[in-house]
Amino acid sequence: MTRAVLLATVVLAGLTGEAGAERLTIALSTPEVKINSNFTGTSLTIFGVVERDAATVGRTTAGYQVAVVVRGPGESVVARRKDRVLGVWANNASQTFLSAPSFYAVDTSTGLSDLAPAEQLRRLQIGFENISLIDARSTASSDADQTTFREAFLRLKEQSGLYAMSTGVDFIGDTIFRATVWIPANVPVGHYAAVVTLFSDGTPLATAEDRIFISKTGFERFMFAASRQSALVYGLATVILALFTGWLAGVIFRRD
């Protein structure tokens, strides 16, 4: 129901737009994701409509392709590699990635190689290998070594569900499409950006951007804020709670 309404809004917005080249209008199924105590992840749907004018209707022969990228706030991450040191496996070499996206999901309507030439994809940061990771403070010995750190970073992020790549963009007719991105439970909070790029014949024609705000809500928000902003009170409260639980158990199960 809500999706239908959304879709209608998008279509209307597209139709009332000014004439020109291809114009792209997008709408999100929800602009805000609230994390509460039973949050186990949620899916985010991005609807889009391509508006064409008379000049562009006949132009494309290859049809349209779409890439939807959802990025989380940047974070600094240190990747560490275990090496055998004195017979035990211990963290040895490390590499710090400054301002790597905490979350990165790309959904496309076709395989990356059919979407656009490699340099275009790199410029638009579409695909894992094209994410710009600013690396600093590396203790890796060689360039090849640094590449393994980058690969490990991407692999671990993908395993944790925070980086995802799929070709699930669905065209409903020629000019209306829908993409779905899974937001897992371990998602970091903050401002997310959804960037949709429209391609035809390997050329980016238009982009549209929208923002999503992911935040903890209610009790979870309160607990998180308390642990950061009034850490001492939070710690003391936890201790009092523990003492109370211990006392209560002693009273309930008292045998002597």
Place this chain on the structure above:
Amino acid sequence: MQIYLPIAELSVNMLIIFGMGGAVGFLSGLFGVGGGFLLTPLLIFSGIPPVVSVATVSSQIVASSASGALSYWRRRMIDMKLAMVLLFSGIVGTAIGVFVFNGLRKLGQLDLIVSLAYVTFLGSVGGLMLTESVRAIIDARHGRPAPLRRPGQHNWIHGLPFKMRFKRSKLYVSAIPIVALGIAIGFLGALLGIGGGFIMVPALIYLLRVPTNVVIGTSLVQIVGTMAVATVLHAVGSQSVDAVLAVILMIGGVIGAQFGARVGQNIRGDQLRALLALLVLAVAIRFLIGLVVPPDERFTLELVSGGFVP
């Protein structure tokens, strides 16, 4: 039944965590130990970040030890003066422990040191306990009486200066070993997320000759105090105490402990100690395997603190 942990920032199955708390609580009731040395590794192996595990278990130990300490308090089986000396030195050790904990975390060597410490301490304590209890079991089989503790027996520790009198324990002993023990237990507790009762109790009995009837109560009071301080210091220092996780563990733990204590009354002391020793050794071996077997994934990622602002 999934529940989102606000500090660990992940979703866990509440029943599994509750079950873990209950199982460890059962064992802690059975053996009369806090169980931190089991619970912290269990949480780490089940995917809770080590930092959160260590910090959160310290609050769980407060709950499980407090109910035990209260019961000993009612029976007047606590040497309060000894407990206070241990506690204040324990707080010093805890502060050093939390400081070292955060330093190692920044260096990325926390996991290694925690593993090495688990192997060393659990391995040696478990080994000692196993030899002692097996000898006791064999002696009992052959009908030999357990060696009696002679009151006049002294070791080198009783020759140290700065003597203090502990009336309840009928002891006149140097403060140096007591303070050193308190600091060591506090340090290990904060670093490893353990209460340290399984090290403290034998040390009090064998090194300081504290009478067995006040040992457990006194040790519990010290554990409640140091772990309470550890919880607060972890909450302030690394902001990694997850109160939601702690509550689930506490409730599971106190319920499990009651059943454990009832079962424990029907098992002989030396057999209980042998079982506990095997358990302690098993945890040590599990950590040893983790250290020497090549890991499936050699890389780990860690957020540099302050990486993003919510």
